[in-house]
Amino acid sequence: MSQSPILVTGGGQRLGRYCAERLHDDGHPVIITYRRERPAIEALRARGITALYADFSSEAGILDFVARLKAQTGALRAIIHNASHWQRDEDSPSCGEDFALMFQVHMQAPYLINLHAHALLMACPEPMRDIIHITDYSAAHGSRQHMAYAATKAGLENLALSMAGRFAPDIKVNAIAPAGIMLNAEDGDDYLAHLNRRSALPAVPGPRVIWQGVRYLLDSPFVTGATLPVDGGRHVK
Numbered sequence: 001m002s003q004s005p006i007l008v009t010g011g012g013q014r015l016g017r018y019c020a021e022r023l024h025d026d027g028h029p030v031i032i033t034y035r036r037e038r039p040a041i042e043a044l045r046a047r048g049i050t051a052l053y054a055d056f057s058s059e060a061g062i063l064d065f066v067a068r069l070k071a072q073t074g075a076l077r078a079i080i081h082n083a084s085h086w087q088r089d090e091d092s093p094s095c096g097e098d099f100a101l102m103f104q105v106h107m108q109a110p111y112l113i114n115l116h117a118h119a120l121l122m123a124c125p126e127p128m129r130d131i132i133h134i135t136d137y138s139a140a141h142g143s144r145q146h147m148a149y150a151a152t153k154a155g156l157e158n159l160a161l162s163m164a165g166r167f168a169p170d171i172k173v174n175a176i177a178p179a180g181i182m183l184n185a186e187d188g189d190d191y192l193a194h195l196n197r198r199s200a201l202p203a204v205p206g207p208r209v210i211w212q213g214v215r216y217l218l219d220s221p222f223v224t225g226a227t228l229p230v231d232g233g234r235h236v237k
């Protein structure tokens, strides 16, 4: 039986790309979304991964993507909502726009895609179907420097709870709440030290720990409505 594809939003780099490549290695057909054409996207295509353009910054952009997704496939094994805009709370005139953008990407896109792609998941003939929301440790704990980001990730986490109840028993819906997984180019040694001070286990483990969570949730027939913390035990530090 040919397998139905797994959709990874924002799969062109870092955690999303790593999970997309491991899913492909495991034999799943994979569809990723990207905004910016670049060599990494071409490299993924060369591996046989389908790349669809998507800009989730507006409802029209989300619905445009859904239409192209439906033209691409008649079924989905899973949807992994990884796409994210990470922005500090700036004391600037644009802070309202920043909040709105993170609402669009972290909440409206997963909400609309899950509802409009529900039929694609239901068309999957495999025994299990999944939705996984990649949230953040800060969703349950807040963040003094990333309030809008944390609030919209909390909304994403709450959507997973609601949709787990709405879509059961046909589709499992879970969240993974990471913290301090990968650094960014601008992060220096002082920031790494900061992350290690906040973590009970050595911080910045890299994307494999998120992939392990994704694989676990996809393979577990009895887990839904859960949030898997992948945060180095930050809450016990």
Ligand SMILES: NC(=O)C1=CN([C@@H]2O[C@H](COP(=O)(O)OP(=O)(O)OC[C@H]3O[C@@H](n4cnc5c(N)ncnc54)[C@H](OP(=O)(O)O)[C@@H]3O)[C@@H](O)[C@H]2O)C=CC1
Binding pocket: 009, 010, 011, 012, 013, 014, 015, 016, 033, 034, 035, 036, 054, 055, 056, 057, 081, 082, 083, 084, 085, 086, 105, 134, 135, 136, 137, 177, 178, 179, 180, 181, 182, 183
């Ligand atoms: N890295 C870490 O340590 C942690 C990560 N997380 C979460 O894990 C997930 C992956 O993290 P990471 O790989 O670092 O994330 P990145 O910020 O590196 O990548 C996010 C992806 O989302 C896409 N994206 C951003 N804005 C939009 C938009 N408006 N429309 C469509 N796509 C968009 C980007 O696509 P493109 O590049 O094509 O523009 C990008 O590839 C995220 O949800 C993040 O919040 C949580 C805690 C820690």
Ligand SMILES: Nc1nc2c(c(=O)[nH]1)N=C([C@H](O)[C@@H](O)CO)CN2
Binding pocket: 083, 084, 085, 086, 136, 179, 180, 181, 182, 183, 184, 187
């Ligand atoms: N979309 C993103 N969200 C987050 C990132 C990121 O790079 N992109 N990074 C974090 C980490 O906790 C950061 O502190 C270490 O790089 C949180 N969310």
